[in-house]
Amino acid sequence: MIKTTTLKDLVLYAYNETNLSDSDRIQRNIDGDPLVQQEYKEITEVFKALNEQMPGPSEKSMEKILAFSKESLA
């Protein structure tokens, strides 16, 4: 990986937390350096794995919360 882009830079970029000039620099590094490109690809692979499913609460829990809210409104 070239010095101008670190793994932390790539993580911030992947999460869209870089400013415009950094985004431009990082994207150019991704496009121009196969090692950076590989690093970025592997980060996105991890993200894809994490994105597969997100657990959620049961309907019962949500009903209980709404019931509490209604009671507190009364």
Added chain:
Amino acid sequence: MQNPQLMSDRDLVRLYQKGEQQAIAELIHRYKQKIYSSIFFLVRKPELAEDLYQETFIKIIVSLREKRYNEEGKFLPWAVRIAHNLVIDHFRKERHMPMQRDTDEYSVFDFMPQRSRNAVEEIIHDEKINKVRQLIDRLPFEQREVVVMRHYAELSFKEISQILNININTALGRMHYAILKMREMIKEEKISLRE
């Protein structure tokens, strides 16, 4: 009341404080998975996660009713902070941190939102969930909480650093090491989530 799905968090909070029940229903629905995930992946026990999730919303409701919410437009980070404080309080009460790995005695899938799938789809789906859990469960707690807050609750690193009271570079560093570790796990164990 206009369509709550089209309203901002800030407007929903204001409406709820004026007594509009539909407003809190929308906030609950809008963030159910993000807030629940931010609890579940830390405590790793579905029943406990359900209890803490309910407790989180009870605190949210009480705070909104008593007009103690003053982070307008930032509902999710505020809610996740409440959830995280409850998780930490729980561990303090139990006097142990979740260092041990859990077993397969429960499945995240049991608590997934209800969807219609056939039996084969259910099995594939269940396997995927367990693989995601395998990745996250093996991370040290401090890395896991950053991954959960950034990836599932979608908080920025700045917001995470504020909630955890750590430097932003520390939060980023924990994410960095978590990604390296998960990447290794995917390579070594050939964890593939593609069908």
